[in-house]
Amino acid sequence: MEIDAAGGAATAGLIGAAIEKPTGHAGDADGNCTDCGLPVDGNFCANCGQPTHVHRSLLHLVEEVLHGVVHFDGRIWRTLPLLAINPGRLTREWIEGRRTRYVSPLAIFLFSVFLMFFVFSFTGAGSPEMKTTMTxxxxxxxxxxxxxxxxxxxxxxxxxxxxxxxxxxxxxxxxxxxxxxxxxxxxxxxxxxxxxxxxxxxxxxxxxxxxxxxxxxxxxTVNLGNEGLNHKVKKKLLNPDLAIYKIQQTLYKFSFLLIPLSIPFVALLFLWKRGFTLYDHGVFVIYSLTAVSILLLLTVALGKLWSGFGALGAFLFAFGLPVHMFAQLKGTYGLSAFSALWRTIALLFFCFLASTLFLLAIIMLGLTG
Incomplete structure (x- = not known):
């Protein structure tokens, strides 16, 4: 499980890096582009974006792998603080086109989700535990x-x-x-x-x-209306560790489905307001899900060090997330306090409904796959 989780984290980082446009210095210009063949006079080809100087050293290969896995550049330090304390501004700036200074929503979401399951595999989070204290x-x-x-x-x-x-x-x-x-x-x-x-x-x-x-x-007993499915589920349940593993694998493989599942619910809140598109709602959803993933990751990881962090994480989930959602709604869509408040309440209900449907689907896919 640890190897698969590590592979998932690395894959997510590489996907995130692939989504991003190249940044930084690529070297001195030298003749024609090695990709499209057109003349270049800068660090990047004006036609295809290929870096002018193509590195072929082992050290640069290591650098690319590290960059792909942790995506460690200046944009992350501008993105994460805004995501935590001013998510509305971050979402609005990305929607309005001010993007080069921030990590893209999809890149940071993919990396945070797979990093979360990577940490879970080492901390044992999600495995049933027997209650040890009794009245x-x-x-x-x-x-x-x-x-x-x-x-x-x-x-x-x-x-x-x-x-x-x-x-x-x-x-x-x-x-x-x-x-x-x-x-x-x-x-x-x-x-x-x-x-x-x-x-x-x-x-x-x-x-x-x-x-x-x-x-x-x-x-x-299992009765899904199909003998083949019933047999698959029973076979998984006879090996509970395998069943948990399959569900976890399915969960992080299909975690991105939370995005299209959530966008319609957000769109329902703005049916009568013009000027907002499904793309805007998608950016809002992705940044919001990223914040939830990071909070859950920190709560589980730090909770293993001290139980007080777990209590703090539970408090933040109960009170911090609604406040974060309120701030993101208000800042992203330019709403009044009242408009943001009632939409936050409605969105919390929609989140519960969407997450319930998603988890049921994941459990079924994990047990029948």
Missing amino acids: AAERAEATHDLAQARASLAEARTELAARPDSNALAVTVRATEATVSMLERRLGVPTTVGDAKRGDGLQPGSWQAEVRDAVEAGNI
Whole structure:
């Protein structure tokens, strides 16, 4: 997963670099363009934009790779601060054509999204975790459930000993062992089945084992109206780690679909206002999604260092993002405070709807692909 995530981050950086126009100095002019053959008298060809001086050193190759991956130039330091504190001005300037000083919306969006999944692959973000803290009432309930689960396990083992060829009983025993192990670990009591070996190689009591046992026991059913799709989903669920991996891969591969999915919702807010095009709405959406990606990236990465950063990130998501969206709407479209406020409220609802549809589609694509 780490290799794939690193490849995704590098690919995103290279895509971003490819979208951008060449900047900086390319060397001295020397005769004709090496690409189109026309005479040149500057650092770049006036016809095709090819740099006059074509480097062929290993050091320059390393420089190009680093530039492609991190896109490290002066424009990033002009783009990110504006994206954070004055997103409306950034969006408006790009729409009005003042672009050479900033990283393009699509380039920074692609890089931020793939960098986000690259970080997630190392931090383990997105993987289900078992709750470890309980209230007194929850502990009492878990203790009662553990006693019942142990009794059920003893009964199931007795039945399996009498009928060792029963596959259904074997599945029941494994599922009950997983429940007992999970409850024992939650309560912090000595385990009685935690060290039991499983034929599928999964850790007894882990969430992966619980999902597999639930599928095999029929507690999780799949009915998509097509037997072929049902079989694919069940096969993925029998290997939960593979299912999570497929969903994550599908998520970052199709993350760009959030853009065309979101543009119509923004356009609905400006149906009766002239002077704005779908391109304008697209730039707004891309910069807004980039801000969300960067905030999520920083929250997850810094939250691993100190839990306080995670709490701060949650606060920013709850209150900072609506404020950021309000400021971007107001600055981009030149709205009054009231017009920006009601559009922000409507847009938050549209964001929830669009993200829900997107995640459902990603889960289905990941499990059926």
